[in-house]
Amino acid sequence: MRFIINGQSVERALDARTSLLDLLRDHLHLTGTKKGCNQGACGACTVLVEGERINACLALAVQYQERPITTIEGLGEEVALHPLQRAFIEHDGFQCGYCTPGQICSAVGMMAEAGRGVPSAVTADLDGDSVDLTHDELRERMSGNLCRCGAHNGIIEAIQAAMAPAPAQAAPVKEDAR
């Protein structure tokens, strides 16, 4: 089977049972994509397939041959981070870091969905062409990614900062009052 992962073509002989998540983690050692529940209930395994976010744990790898897949490793490296990755650091959008790759990949997919005008459960007007990513919209659209450390505020702030027209670093950091 041939897979296109982070722009690279890889071939593996796989058990049909192997999930896309286990392909990434156990076979390709791309362990940035996390296993939190293995049943589509936490979002830690979120990756992008043709730019759309999915749960890699529920995806049989065999179904995803020959389709461009982006994982957290493909978004940016430590020395050349994606703006969203930088914003997560700046806004403390994580604590333990385990749900983080999924949150970041999910946010990338979420912004693309909003850009295409995909509505959400809290979108007031279904007739609108564009989506205004309000605080409620962001929270609803990110609700498929659980975080147990409680970094929710920082995650949403990071996404807002990364979406801002100015570079992410220029966005003001919310001051915690002392």
Place this chain on the structure above:
Amino acid sequence: MSLIRDAIDAVRRLVPEALPGALPSEAPPDPLIDARRVIGTPLSRVDGPLKVAGKARFAAEVPLDGLVYAALRYSAVARGRIAVLDTAAAEAAPGVLLVMTHRNAPRLSPPPLMMADPRGAAASSLPVMQDATIRWNGEPVALVVAATQEQAEHAASLIRIDYEAEAAALSFDAAKPHAAPPGDILGEPTTIKVGDAEAAVAGAAFRVDRIYRTPRHNHCAIEPHAVTVAWEGDSLTIHDATQMVHLTRSTMAAVFGIAEEQVRVLSPFVGGGFGNKAVWNHHVLAAAAARMVNRPVRLALSREGVFRATGGRTLTEQRVALGAKADGTLAGLIHSGVTGITSHNQCPEQFSFPARHLYAADSFLITQSAVELDMVANTFMRAPGESIGTFALESAIDELAETMGLDPVELRRRLEPERDPTSGLAFSSRHLVEAYRRGAERFGWDRRNPTPRARRDGDWLIGQGVATATYPYYRMPGGEARIRLRADGHAVVQMAAHEMGMGTATVQAQQAAERLGLPVERVTFEYGDSALPRGTLAGGSSQSASIAAAVAAAQAVLVEQLLRLAGNDSPLAGLKPAEVEARDGGLCYRDDPRRCESYASILRRAGQDELVAEAAAPPPAETQAYSMHSYGAQFCELRVNAVTGETRVTRWVGSFNTGRILNPKTAASQFRGGIIMGLGLALTEETLFDERTGRIMNPSLADYHVPVHLDVPEIDVIWNDIPDPHSPLGLHGIGEIGITGVGAAVANAVHNATGIRVRELPITLDKLL
């Protein structure tokens, strides 16, 4: 807690010798309690780039040559024996290397129990897979090792097991009449009695006497427990997700009958712990299996496995009775109740702790008892006791305020004690009234309408509530730190501590940099490896204080060594350790800042590349001399749908007094994280334990509802930042206080919104219809 008991014993043993004739209270404050060069700066996490790039390697992600994969089967009854065990199909399945059951598992010693054995990290003292006896529903009964995870899981499903079930103690209500007080509650007395509280409450002008119930909870760290283990001869390496590397080392050594030095535990990243990442069966089983197949083994629990094979917070039924006099002070305070425990663990869920120090009263009756149930060992979960004890106590205070027609903040002000009301000790650093003042101002509490069901926006009823947060200050004994100071002016500080997301890697580098007078960029903190100097467990919000004390001790040794090394050619010549301070990358004479020499200069002149200092922290004497706790005020605004009963929290202010804050960025996240877990406790979380079978029926993140993004409002956190003069750096740990008081603040706000008082968590919509 044996650890706390140990600490007490250690203090009693050591203090008189260490400080002859002196009370610990006379120890001078840490000179750095007001330091603000590095401490107090909002440094971003130093492990941030690794984590956001997906390069932080967790326990289930360590690549090893020849690695094979394990999967578990769990018992389907709560008590009984395995009657039929047929492993033939599993053994014949493709890729299978081993099917391990009680029949062929190696003979192993029971794991030393956490809080009972000084070596212990195990949450249960039961032997692991040593016989056919079943002791809880979900106990691991078989393990399969195979070449791939898919093969291991499939083969595990092929094992046929039948049981002879026996009657089990599963019903809390049925067991309650037989509840008995444990010997002690984490080293504290089980019962505190001052005066006749029952009579005082009965005769009081204003009375509240209510029962509150809280359900089981699970930690639900997003990283499931996992180990990757390898043997080399009789030496065992465990890549683990743990909150206690050294205790895991000693526990595993005891189980396998090898020396502690033969076990190495590495745990550089932990994907959330919250009290749950101790030693459970999977550690023992993976190591036993690895020995049998002579290959490295990975055992990552499934999410269901986390619910079956590791425990959570137990359930409680609590009574709070308050009797108030006309002036608003308390004649009597009663907080009693029952928790569910097991015969094989040591975790009493100390719900009665907050009432021991929060309020002044003329009389007290504080006591808790427990019933033994056949279930997976309950364990410590974020603010064990305080999280749910404050739900009951702080709900009752709100009920009393309502009864008296008093504002609940004002009532608490009137009940503020001058000294710890049950121990008589002085508070080291309380400042709760100040936290309330600042929190109320930030929240706009003075604009609250005290009349229930008085504010409405369409279908939504709006309510506001408040409750006190509190968690003890702990510092664990036994921590050791090593400082490796290099001639290039960089320091590596080492201690086998833990980073589960609290910010350890970042904040401990900050405090060490402050202590050493170095820029933070030139300090690296190494942790999470039992090969490093002994760390204390990451629990009880104790780790920062424990590390700070050990690093301070090591730094004192380093200064002595540096002064010796500096010799007579140094500007520091002739100075004693007490006369110098660390500053600007070196040491300086306190009274003359021009008399300085850099570390680099001292080491170069001495021809040394590195200077190494190591020391143990002094015992935590401060906790014996003072009543040491953190405090806070939780303010909640929420909406309840008048049609459906759905609750949505819309606004939150947490105002805390937790000593010095070392890093406002990571600290804010810690507070918020606790509050958010508290929102789950208040509104959605409940582990469903089927009392007919002892089976947990929602062992998944789909059915156990932790808060999602849409449940979480913007959470405003503020803090007094007043140093505690009696703790290292003036700090208190902050990992747990955030969750305390949240359940009550929500319940009190729900009452303000609806007029309905919910005394049983979680506050689900059916209770508000």
Place this chain on the structure above:
Amino acid sequence: MNPFDYARAADPAEAVRLAGARPNTKFLGGGTNLVDLMRETIETPDSLVDVTGLSRRIEVLADGGILIGAAARNTAVAADPAVRKRFPMLARAILAGASAQIRNMATVGGNIMQRTRCCYFYDDAARCNKRVPGAGCDAVGGFNRMHAILGASPACVATHPSDLCVALAALDAVVHVEGPTGGRTLRFIDFHRLPGDRPDIETALAADELITAVELPPLSAAARSTYRKVRDRSSYAFALVSVAAALDVAADGTVGTVRLALGGVAHKPWRAAKAEAALHGAPATEASFRAAAEAELMDAVGLPGNAFKIELAKRTIVATLAGLVRGERS
């Protein structure tokens, strides 16, 4: 998960042929339910035929209805401009379900075919007539908060978890299926079964039949329709009760067309026919809505854990219809 063979079908005919050629075959869509059930060894197919390559077209028909290919992703349906304009309740129902990631994976055909389930169905240590016919049901005397209040049987009290299907039930959708002997159509409200004494049989579909498309007949009243989901957390949770409703109020203030279906209350998406009948021609007032809700829930039976859903369902019906009268949320 048991081992299985995998094949990918290019069109419905090939899918049906592939399935016919192998014993114990299941069709695989997005996998969001089937893969999970296979991992739990509740579903144990010997072979899977991947039908995600089939039509995912969303086509406006000449009569004003919409035909949705079975392989259309939930997200695509919810985002489709014609669906949003003509059948907003369907878009809202989809968006209320699961998470964005799952909606991106899940197909319409797969959503319809997901299992009616409960926590005892998922646990092989529990008795479940759906998993093992005749074994008994542990849900009735156990935790049953999520369970059925309408149409249940002593054998099974599980609920169908789909949101999308509640809207399809309200909209009188038609299911197009392909089998070895050709195609046929089924009314959506007849597609799923009540449990009776065979809760293991959930649909009217034969094992070798494949859903190829779902047709939404034209319904002008659906332009004013919505979906209200009540659940235990604000997002990413199954419904305790949900209501799909379309309402057309005549000039004289009486109810013209009304469509009403409930989720979270029964083994199948529950078309509230009694309530609809009670509403026809009645004044569009809260009193009428309440009377209609009472009529629908007249036969409801509560268990200790879910009896509250009877009142909750009534209230949610009333509030949803009243909201439509007020013009809330399209």
